[in-house]
Amino acid sequence: MQTARPDGVDGSAAIDEVIRCEQLTKRYPGNILAVDRLELSVHRGEIFGLLGPNGAGKTTTVGMLTTLVIPTSGRAVVACIDVVARPALAKQVIGIVPQTNTLDRALSVWENLYYHGRFFGMNAKAARIAADQLLVQFRLSNRAKASVMELSGGMAKRLMVARALMHRPSVLFLDEPTAGLDPQSRIALWEILRELHSKGQTILLTTHYMEEADSLCDRLAIMDHGHVLVINTPKALKESVSADSIVTVSASGDLDAFARVLQERVDGVTRSQRVDNTVQLHVKGTDGVLPKVFAAAEQAGFNITDLSVAAPTLETVFINLTGKELRE
């Protein structure tokens, strides 16, 4: 039985489902279809990733889930609250780390946390305590009084994560959290997200870095052109490639023809396709494959300039699904 609760909580949703999108669609003026009939379900406590190239519709999806983008049609429910119908209520339970630095430049580091807490109904004492704690937790205590303009990119991002956590959100949204960060800050942020995950925080992040998606996310939705192509765990996605390794061959000449040659003449190749200026081979049982590739190339008159072997990655999955590279 469905019961409407006074605080707008939709009783029909399973309690472990934190985010649900039904046929969620966004069409921008000019008939630009950014997100097309998206179906998504994110469970409590998982890190869920939206992986895709720029323009795939990831940021628009997050925008719709966080009330800033109004869907053209469909439904979005976060923590049992209909985001479109009750945006002000939904904002109570979501925390957001946007792609750009949106820290309040008129306030100090500590004040950014404090006033955020006050916005969300914390009294002065509670906000003060929480701000102090989060600064310690995020190793920013020695910057408490500094202006946010003085923070490095990595520190600013940490502060934005801390700010988003001030009001204990049911879901933490991060839009391209490590874009533009140096490698060290990126790893530090990953550690923070893993720790939050271990405490049961539900996280939805968007990324176009496949290693980030691979190492952080419990489940992934691969997106392209506003569509979800596939949703699964990183492991299952990589296994779906059904190859033990990926051989990438660079050569001169007609690469489409070369791809056909390798497919026909090399045993163990399950798939061979041209990807930009290379030929990618999906190989089962790697033993002795490389000499066969060289032999086949020589017979057919192709000159190999470079060759590499790697385990299947999410990149491979993406190429399989779309025929193009994800690109960083």
Added chain:
Amino acid sequence: MTTAAAATPRDLTECTRSTVAASLTAFKALLLRDLAVLGKNFGVFAARTIVQPFLLVFVFLYVFPEIGQGVGGSQGVGGESAFATVLVAGVVGLSIMFQGIQAVALPLANEFGYTKEIEDRVLAPLPVSLVAIGKVVAGAIQGLIAAAIVFPIAWVVHSKGIEVHLSVHWPILVTLIPIACVMTSALGLVLGTRISPRNISVMFGFIVLPITFLGGTYYPWTTLSAVKLGGFPWLQALVCINPLIYVTEGFRAALTTTGHMHLYVIYPVLLALCALFLWAGIRGFRKRVLS
């Protein structure tokens, strides 16, 4: 990374607060934030509030009479005093107008154009329209403070012999000031949501300057009837599109006994302008933050 007691995420069964209660506390906190920022920068705020009116009264009411080219000087010291009286009301009105633009329009233009930092406040748990209204209220409070700072200056700074004849009509003053402050802040909201940071100089050149010079700061509106073209007082009619004219005329009514536009015109027009600018400003604000 240290493992200090981090806040645990909210449980899904945990009740949210009612939207009304949450909106109210969030609105108060937004004001608190704006006032805290004002408190931090009060020196700059006071200086920027004072400079323009101070220079204005210094030049017109001190330097001009001292060097013998005082405005109204042809009628002797009495004429200069009459001008001083006209100017006091004009200067207070002008300061409130500038405050609305500086406290609301300029920060908003930057926040929308470059920094996007407004986004965090838009994500506070209240309707987006209330965030915009909060900006107007904070701007209006700054307008009130500006008026309080400027009034004594306009009153006191003048050459020897000049007397400012003030006669305060309290009921008008205490109703007019808040309305004027809200109106100018709402205008600030309209400008701030529509003008890109690149075009701020354009805004000053084509909006702020005409408003200032044709806003009845230096002359009562009633006297403009003398400026005629083919018997038609064109300038008097034209400046009616200027929101500032109703503020300065209102202050003339509130502070002096000089002739002024009728209060039956001033109040309805100011209230209508409040409604219009609030409507347009909130609409512009929503357009900028929501897509």
